[in-house]
Structure formats: C-alpha cells, structure tokens
Amino acid sequence: MMSTLGFLLAISFVVSLVALGVLIWAIVNKQISAGKKEASLIFLDGEAGTMDDPSSASAQAVQDAHRFDVERAGIDKPGARVVLVLSTVSIFFLIVGSIFGVIASLKLHMPDWLAEYAFTTFGRARTIHLNFVAYGWLSVAGIGVALWILPRIFRTPLRRPKMAYMGGALWALGVLCGGIAVGSGWSDGLEWLEFPWQIDVILALGGAMMAWSAVETAMHRDVHHIYVSGWYYLAGLIWFPILFFIANIPGLHLGVQQATMNWWFAHNVLGLWLTPLGVGTAYYLIPKIIGKPIYSYSVSLLGFWGLALFYSQVGIHHLIGGPVPTWVVTLSVVHSVMMFIPVIAVAVNQHVTVAQNMWAFKQSMALRFVWTGALMYTAASFQGSIEAVRSVNSITHFTHYTVGHAHLGAYAFVSVVLFGAFYYMMPHLTGKRWPWPKLISLHYWLTVVGFAIYFLTLTVGGFFQGMELLDPDVAFADITRNILPYLEGRSLGGTMMTLGHIILGIHFFALLLAKRPAEGSKV
Amino acid sequence: MNKITPLLLGAAGILLFATLMLVILPGWQMRTADAPPALEPYTVQQLSGREQYIANGCVYCHSQQPRATGQTFADLARGWGRASTSGDYAYDSPHLLGTMRTGPDLLNVGARLPSRDWHLTHLYQPRAIFDWSIMPSYPYMFEVKDKAGTDDVVVKLPEAYAPAEGKVVVARQEALDLVAYLLSLQRTYPVSESEAGMRDRGFDAVIDSGKQ
Numbered sequence: 104m105m106s107t108l109g110f111l112l113a114i115s116f117v118v119s120l121v122a123l124g125v126l127i128w129a130i131v132n133k134q135i136s137a138g139k140k141e142a143s144l145i146f147l148d149g150e151a152g153t154m155d156d157p158s159s160a161s162a163q164a165v166q167d168a169h170r171f172d173v174e175r176a177g178i179d180k181p182g183a184r185v186v187l188v189l190s191t192v193s194i195f196f197l198i199v200g201s202i203f204g205v206i207a208s209l210k211l212h213m214p215d216w217l218a219e220y221a222f223t224t225f226g227r228a229r230t231i232h233l234n235f236v237a238y239g240w241l242s243v244a245g246i247g248v249a250l251w252i253l254p255r256i257f258r259t260p261l262r263r264p265k266m267a268y269m270g271g272a273l274w275a276l277g278v279l280c281g282g283i284a285v286g287s288g289w290s291d292g293l294e295w296l297e298f299p300w301q302i303d304v305i306l307a308l309g310g311a312m313m314a315w316s317a318v319e320t321a322m323h324r325d326v327h328h329i330y331v332s333g334w335y336y337l338a339g340l341i342w343f344p345i346l347f348f349i350a351n352i353p354g355l356h357l358g359v360q361q362a363t364m365n366w367w368f369a370h371n372v373l374g375l376w377l378t379p380l381g382v383g384t385a386y387y388l389i390p391k392i393i394g395k396p397i398y399s400y401s402v403s404l405l406g407f408w409g410l411a412l413f414y415s416q417v418g419i420h421h422l423i424g425g426p427v428p429t430w431v432v433t434l435s436v437v438h439s440v441m442m443f444i445p446v447i448a449v450a451v452n453q454h455v456t457v458a459q460n461m462w463a464f465k466q467s468m469a470l471r472f473v474w475t476g477a478l479m480y481t482a483a484s485f486q487g488s489i490e491a492v493r494s495v496n497s498i499t500h501f502t503h504y505t506v507g508h509a510h511l512g513a514y515a516f517v518s519v520v521l522f523g524a525f526y527y528m529m530p531h532l533t534g535k536r537w538p539w540p541k542l543i544s545l546h547y548w549l550t551v552v553g554f555a556i557y558f559l560t561l562t563v564g565g566f567f568q569g570m571e572l573l574d575p576d577v578a579f580a581d582i583t584r585n586i587l588p589y590l591e592g593r594s595l596g597g598t599m600m601t602l603g604h605i606i607l608g609i610h611f612f613a614l615l616l617a618k619r620p621a622e623g624s625k626v
Numbered sequence: 627m628n629k630i631t632p633l634l635l636g637a638a639g640i641l642l643f644a645t646l647m648l649v650i651l652p653g654w655q656m657r658t659a660d661a662p663p664a665l666e667p668y669t670v671q672q673l674s675g676r677e678q679y680i681a682n683g684c685v686y687c688h689s690q691q692p693r694a695t696g697q698t699f700a701d702l703a704r705g706w707g708r709a710s711t712s713g714d715y716a717y718d719s720p721h722l723l724g725t726m727r728t729g730p731d732l733l734n735v736g737a738r739l740p741s742r743d744w745h746l747t748h749l750y751q752p753r754a755i756f757d758w759s760i761m762p763s764y765p766y767m768f769e770v771k772d773k774a775g776t777d778d779v780v781v782k783l784p785e786a787y788a789p790a791e792g793k794v795v796v797a798r799q800e801a802l803d804l805v806a807y808l809l810s811l812q813r814t815y816p817v818s819e820s821e822a823g824m825r826d827r828g829f830d831a832v833i834d835s836g837k838q
Contacts, residue, residue, distance in 0.1 A: 115647050211728070211760055214752070218763045225762045226683015288681030292720040321630050328628050337630065338637035345641055349649070358715035360653035362723045367648040375641065411637055415644035419652075421725055425691045426710045426825045431652045433828060493828055497697055501689055501727035572727060575703035579730055580758045586728075587760070 112430045116437060119412040123444070126408050130401045137404055141328045142396035145256055145387060147175070153394045156467035157530035158537055175531075178254050182261030183532055185268040189247030190525065190532075190611075192275045196239025197518075198608050201601040204232035208594040212587055222286040230290065230297050231282045237295070237372070238306070239278040241517050243271070245380030246313050248524045249336040251532070252387050253317055256333055257324035263316040270312025277305035293350075293361070295369035300351045307347055314340040331403045335383030338411065342375040359426050366418040373512060374414035378480070381517035382410075382449060384524050385477045389453055392470045392527065393463045398455040402448045409445030413438045420491040423500060439491030446484040453477045468543045472523025475551070479515035486511060501572060503586065503593075504565025507558050514600070515554050522550070522607065535617050542610045546603045553599025556592055564589025656824060661716030664815035668717055668807070675807025678800050679722065682764065689724035690733040690811070696830030707734035707813060711821040714813045729761055736809040745805040746781045746797050754787040767801035770794070 130137065143151060207229035210216060217223045254261045261267070281298030284290065290297040298306070317340055321333065329337075350368040390397045397403065419427060419435035457464055457474045464470055486508055490499050499505055526543055530536050537543060568586050571577040661667075668676065679685070692701040694709035702708065710733055715721055739745065744755070750768050752759035770789050774780045778796040789795060797805075 111647070111651065115643075118643070210762060214760050214762050219765050221682070221766045224682055224764070224766075226686050227681075229686055230683055290680055290683075292680035292685070292722065294685075294725065318630070318634075329630070329633065334633060337633060341634050341637050342641055345638060345645075349645065356653075357719045358656070358717075358721055359712040359723075360649075360656055361719065361721040362715075363652045364649045365721065367645065371641070371644075408636075411640045415641050416647055418648055422723070422826070424693050424697050424826055424829060425723060426712050426714065428652055428655055428824055429827045431648060432826045434647060436828075497829070501725065503728075505725065573698045573700055575698075575700040579704065580756065583728075583760055584758050590760075 109430060112434050115416065115434060119416075119438070119441070122412055123405070123409060126404060130404060137401040139396055139400065141330070142390070142400035144326055144328055144330050145391050145396075146394075151394055151396070154392065154463055154467065155394060156392045156463075156469045156527060158526040158543060159466055159468045159540065175255070178258060178260050179251070179531060180260065181264050182250055182254055182267075185261070185264050185271060186247050186251045186528075187532060187615075188268065189243050189250070189271050190529070191615075192271065193240050193244035193247060194604075194608050194611055196235045196243065196275075196278060197604050198601075200232055200235030200240055201597070201604050203228050203235060205594065205597050205601050207232055208590070208597045211590045212594065221288065227286050227288070230285045233295070234285065234297060235278065235282055236518075237377070237513070238281070238298075239275070241377050241380070241513065241521065243274065243278075244521045244525070245377065245384070245517070246271070246274075248384050248521060248528065249340075249380060250313070250317060251528055252332055252384065253320055253336060256330040256387065257320055257326060259320060259323050259325045261316060262319040262323055267313045267316035270309040270316070273305055273309030273312070275309075277302055277309060280305065293365045295372055296350055296365065300353050303347065303351045307344065307351075310344060310347070314344065330387070331397075331400070331407065332383040332387040334407050335379035335386070338407075339376050339379035339383070342371065342379075346371050346375065362422060362425070363419055363427055363431065366421040368418070370418035370421065371415060374410070374417065377513060377517045378410070378414070381476065381480060381520045382406075385453055385473050385480075385520050388473045388520075388524060388527055389456055389470065389477065392467050392473070393456065393460045395456065395460065397452045398459070399452055403452050406445045406448030406452065409448060410442075413441040413445060417442065417487075417491065420496065423491070423493060423496045436491050436493065440488050442484055442488050446481060446488075449477075450481045454481070468540070468547065469523045469527035471547060472526060472550075473520050474523075475547075476516050476518075476520030476523060479511060479519065483508065483512035483516050497573065498569035499565060500569070502565040502569040503561045503589065504569060507561030507565060510554070510561075511558055515558070519550060522546070525607070525611070529611070529614055533614060533619075535614055535619055537610060538613045538617055539610065542606055546606045546610075549599050549603035549606070553596045553603065555596070557596030557600065560589040560592030560596065564592075656712040660713070662713045662815060662817065662821070665714065665716060665813070666810075668810060671803050671806045672810045673807075674800075675803035675805065675810075676722075678767075678804040679807055680720070684732075685722045685724045687724075687726055687728035687761070688730065688732045689727055690731065691723045692731050692733055694825070694827070694830060696827070701731060704730065705734070705738040706731040707737070708817070709822070709825060710813060711817050711825050713817065713821050732808070732811055733813055734811060736812040737814050740809060742779075742805050742809065743782055745808055746779065746801060747783060749801055749804065750781050750795060750797075751783070751787045754784055764801070767798050767804070768795050769798055771796055 206223055207225055210225045250261055281302045284299050285297050289299055291299055346368050356364045416438040417435050419431050420439050423432055464474060489495055564586050571582045691710050692706040695702055748755050749764050751763045752761040770793050772793055774794050774796055781795040
C-alpha cells in the first residue's frame with residue numbers, strides 16, 4: 104500500500120506542475136489574453152494617469168480626478184447601502200474581537216485576572232477573538248469590499264443588493280450567536296470550527312445569499328474580460344462554501360481523520376478565503392490609486408492558479424510529526440514550499456507597480472496601508488513556506504512562533520489591506536471626506552509599531568520556547584518562566600493595535616455622522 | 627480569463643482534488659485500523675469531562691500527540707508518553723490533538739499524574755502547586771462552603787490559597803468529570819508495527835536511512 108500512496112503523492116505533485124505548465128504555454132501562445140489592455144480595465148476613459156485617493160489628496164486633486172463620478176456613482180449606488188452596513192458590522196466585530204484578543208493575551212501572564220467568569224476564561228476569550236476577527240471582521244469587511252469592487256470592475260451595478268443585505272444580516276447574527284455560544288461553553292471543539300454546526304447553518308445561508316449577489320453581478324457584466332480581482336473574489340466565494348459545508352457535516356469525521364479534515368479546512372480558510380479577499384483587493388486598489396495598470400498582468404494568472412493548486416494542499420503541515428501518515432504530511436510540506444511560485448508572481452506584480460511609483464506611496468494613506476499589507480503577504484507566505492520544512496517546523500510547531508506567523512498573515516496582510524480599502528472606499532461611498540486625516544496616520548503608525556512589537560516578541564520568544572521544548576534537559580517550569588516577558592510584550596503590541604482599531608471606529612462613525620459637504624467641494 | 631463558468635469549475639475542481647488528497651484518502655487509509663484492544667471506550671462521566679475540556683478550551687494550550695524519539699527525546703523524557711498513532715484516538719470525537727504547548731502534552735497525563743486530589747487542587751488554583759504556572763484557575767468549577775456535605779469532595783489547599791474562616795472548597799460535578807477524563811488519558815499500551823507505520827515517520831527516516 105505504501106508504494107500506492109507514494110504514487111498518489113507523486114501524481115498530485117505532477118498534476119499541479121502540468122497544470123501550471125499548460126497555463127504558461129497558454130499565456131505565451133496568446134491562448135489567453137492578459138495584457139495592458141485587460142489590466143487597464145479598472146480605469147474609465149481618461150482616468151488612467153491620475154492619482155485617485157480621496158483619503159489623502161487635496162480637495163482640488165480629488166475633484167480633478169473625479170470627472171467621471173456620474174458614471175461611477177451610478178454603478179456604486181445600488182450596492183452602497185449593503186456595503187455600508189457590512190462595513191459597520193465588520194468594524195464592530197473588529198473592535199469587540201480585538202478586545203477579547205487583548206483579554207486572552209493578558210490572561211497568559213495574569214492567569215488569575217477575571218478568573219471567576221467562565222465566559223472570559225482563556226480558552227473561551229481566545230476562541231471568541233479568533234472567530235470574531237476571522238468571521239466577523241475579515242470575512243464581513245472582505246465581502247463588503249468585494250461587493251463594492253466587483254460592480255466597478257464589471258461596470259454594472261450590484262445585482263440583488265437586498266438579498267446580499269439579508270445575507271449580511273444573517274451572517275452577522277450567526278457570528279454573534281456563535282461567539283455567545285463559545286463564551287457559554289457550547290463549542291464544536293475544532294480549531295476554526297468552534298461555532299456549533301447548528302449556528303453554522305445560519306452563516307452558510309447568509310454567505311450563500313451574498314455570494315449569489317456577487318455571481319449574478321458577474322453574469323450581467325458589461326465588459327468582456329474579468330479583471331484579476333474578480334478571479335480571486337469569485338473563486339473565494341465558491342471555495343469557502345465548499346470548505347464550510349464539508350467541514351461541518353455532523354458525525355462524518357472522527358479521530359485522526361477529523362484532524363486532517365480540521366487542518367485541510369483551517370488552512371484553506373486562510374489560503375482560499377481570506378487570502379483571495381486580501382490579494383483581490385490589493386490587485387484593484389494599488390493600480391487604481393496610482394493611476395497606472397499593474398506591472399505584468401499575464402503573471403497574475405500564474406499567481407492565481409498557482410495559489411489554487413498549491414495552497415489547497417498545504418493544510419497537513421499543521422500535523423508534522425503527528426499521528427497521520429507520512430505521505431500526506433510530505434505532500435503538504437512539498438506544496439507549502441511550492442507556494443513560493445504564486446507568491447513571487449503576486450509580489451512581482453504588486454511591488455514593482457508601487458516601487459515604480461513611490462511618489463504615490465508617500466502621498467496616499469490608503470495606498471500606504473494596502474502596500475504594507477501586500478508586502479506582509481509576501482513576508483507571511485515566505486515565512487510559511489520555510490516554517491513547513493520539517494527541520495524548522497520541529498522548532499516552531501507547538502509554540503507562540505506560530506501565533507506570530509498567523510497574525511503576520513491574517514493581520515499584517517489581510518487586515519491592513521482592508522484598512523486601506525476602507526480609507527479609500529468610504530469617501531466614495533458616502534460622498535464625504537474623512538474628518539481628521541491625521542487620525543489615519545496615527546492608526547497607521549499604531550498598527551506598524553504595535554504589530555512589530557507583537558510579531559518580534561512572539562517570534563523570538565517562540566523560537567526559544569521551541570528550542571527548549573526539544574531539549575530534554577530543560578524543565579517545563581523554566582520554559583514557562585522564560586516565555587513570560589515575551590507574552591507581556593505581546594500584550595503591549597496587541598493593545599496598541601487595538602487602540603488603532605478604536606481610532607478607526609471613532610473616525611468611521613464620525614464620517615458617517617458628518618454633514619455632507621456643500622456642492623463644489625464634493626468628493 | 628473572460629468566462630465565469632470555467633473559472634468557477636476550475637477553482638472548485640482544484641479544491642475537490644485537494645479534498646481527495648488531504649481528507650478522503652488519509653481517512654480511507656486510517657479507518658482500516660481497528661481500535662487497539664487495550665484501549666477502553668470512554669465512560670459516560672469521562673465523556674462529560676471531555677465536554678468540559680472542550681468547553682473551557684484546554685486544547686488551546688495542551689496538545690495530545692507526543693512526538694516520536696526520531697524527532698526529539700524530550701517528550702518521552704518529560705513523561706508525555708510514546709509517539710501516538712491513529713488507533714489511540716479511535717474513540718475521540720471531536721479530536722483534540724491540539725497545536726500548542728503553552729502547557730504540557732496531556733495524552734498520558736492520567737499515567738503521569740494519577741491522583742484525583744492533585745488535579746482538583748491544580749484546577750482550582752494551579753499556583754497552589756507550581757508558583758511558576760500560568761494556567762488559568764477555574765474557581766467557577768468549585769464551590770466555597772461553610773461545611774462539606776457527606777457527598778462533597780473537598781479540595782486540599784495550602785494555607786495561602788484556602789478560603790478564610792474555616793470554610794472549605796468543594797468540587798462541582800464539572801470539576802469531578804473533567805478530572806475523570808484527565809485520568810482516562812493513558813495510552814501506555816504498546817502499538818503494532820502496522821499502526822506505527824501509519825503515523826508521520828518523516829523524522830525517523832533521517833536516523834534510519836543508514837539501515838535501508
């Protein structure tokens with residue numbers, strides 16, 4: 104049987120490589136056209152060549168850049184309400200979710216604080232944090248931004264906005280109920296799948312309604328070509344329901360088999376759901392803000408299909424050295440390393456585009472967030488590929504190093520891209536400018552400094568923790584004592600990040616409440 | 627790319643292929659194994675305790691998967707047990723393998739720390755036993771009473787952590803259940819070669835390569 108399985112492993116790898124080869128052949132032989140013309144689809148006539156960022160530019164520059172607002176506004180308008188509601192909901196979950204994160208972090212070095220309340224015991228606070236930020240913040244904000252960008256790249260208004268609206272409400276209700284369930288001790292017990300499956304039904308229904316709206320908009324598009332952001336969004340909206348459905352079938356999974364399913368699901372939530380939302384958003388906003396198409400559009404095809412082929416099979420690197428068959432672990436390790444290909448493809452496109460236009464990076468706060476996030480995507484993916492190699496994983500597995508890595512991906516990449524998207528999108532959506540642009544800068548620096556502290560303490564502390572865990576001569580008591588200062592450092596960084604979120608929240612509501620400016624100074 | 631249908635079908639097809647490789651095939655391979663004869667199914671009380679373990683999120687700090695000696699001798703040396711195999715989890719639903727070792731691995735905690743009283747004290751206040759521990763205390767699983775009833779299990783506590791004025795701390799049912807589950811965590815029986823062959827041996831190969 105072992106030889107059969109070795110054969111399967113080889114097959115899986117060869118299939119992925121052949122698929123990529125076919126793709127490259129198709130691009131080179133112009134079977135698929137993906138060039139400057141397609142890449143420039145995000146611009147309306149005359150828009151290319153001017154910077155577009157209402158969060159930072161002067162009022163005059165904004166006005167000049169928006170000679171075509173009538174057409175844009177017509178496309179944006181039908182979806183404006185649902186996007187606005189999703190944004191509001193996501194910011195609520197961001198703030199509540201990060202407060203639970205700080206509580207959990209503090210408890211790791213103040214274990215008797217709030218100990219009498221079951222709702223906030225470490226195991227529950229941490230879980231509410233993860234689920235609120237993953238499903239309440241990243242997913243809702245990501246869907247909101249996607250439902251705003253998709254009509255723009257398809258040049259047609261959002262279809263079935265009411266259905267998306269209802270779907271968003273159901274989803275938010277599901278996340279809230281799930282959080283309360285976890286806090287009350289009702290959990291399915293699997294990481295990333297803690298919400299009871301009975302509540303997941305509500306989420307699934309809500310998600311399907313929002314996806315329907317997006318797909319129907321795509322079917323009615325007024326352009327021939329689907330811009331790269333659209334591939335990521337549409338694929339993500341297909342991938343997540345499949346993952347969520349298979350993972351939640353009650354009674355199907357058991358024992359170690361359930362563990363492989365668990366990590367197939369959990370890593371694909373990152374790779375095939377949150378990553379497409381982040382990468383898709385960056386692919387739209389970077390060239391749109393700068394006013395120039397991305398560097399090498401055809402390479403983005405390689406990035407997309409490479410992500411699909413390789414990322415989908417990396418999950419079992421969470422079980423390296425565990426009670427699962429060697430071949431499936433090796434399969435995931437190999438695919439994790441292969442992730443270098445799609446990540447470099449995305450990096451070439453996004454980073455070169457910005458690097459050739461550094462003036463825009465200096466001027467635009469929205470671009471500053473988005474590009475920082477895009478850079479962190481490259482960093483998180485490189486780190487992840489290396490972390491999956493057995494010799495490295497031996498040290499980092501089971502330690503806080505992994506927590507640092509998870510936040511590099513989910514926070515420094517996806518969250519930060521979405522922050523940038525909010526700063527860019529809200530003025531377009533509301534027709535109002537951010538009341539205090541300096542707060543955007545403050546939020547940026549709180550994010551950068553707070554995250555740097557967070558990441559460095561966990562990475563260094565986690566590395567030492569891992570080395571000590573492998574050393575039979577180090578007492579467990581000493582491992583715990585040694586990690587303590589790093590855990591305190593993490594609380595400091597996390598608190599700064601949370602402070603940034605509260606500033607974003609205040610600014611966001613101030614923008615909503617602000618009076619619309621008089622005609623003439625219109626955004 | 628200009629068409630929706632091939633995009634969506636291609637994306638879905640790739641994910642289903644990954645599902646085949648990561649979920650269906652390993653599941654099919656591991657389900658050929660029966661539960662080891664020496665492994666007892668959980669009792670009703672142990673299962674209730676397992677629910678407590680899940681509800682309070684113990685899994686986020688405690689793994690249940692000792693590593694093989696090919697990777698490190700530390701797990702065995704710390705008393706965490708031999709490398710686990712899929713059969714060891716035959717009765718586990720949901721699985722609780724865990725990915726974190728802020729605390730020690732618990733797959734053999736029942737063999738390593740077999741005292742119920744020790745666990746009750748440790749759950750009520752870990753720092754009553756280890757001053758360096760950062761494990762949460764779980765006072766809500768216990769009750770402070772003036773006087774213990776006939777069926778009550780009293781928690782033994784050092785003076786510094788005992789309640790004032792001669793009161794006693796007794797365990798609630800959830801604490802007793804949780805301890806029953808912890809004590810059931812013993813995977814000390816030997817495993818067959820075919821069982822061991824079904825776990826990740828990627829680290830063993832480095833050592834064994836000379837023989838092959």
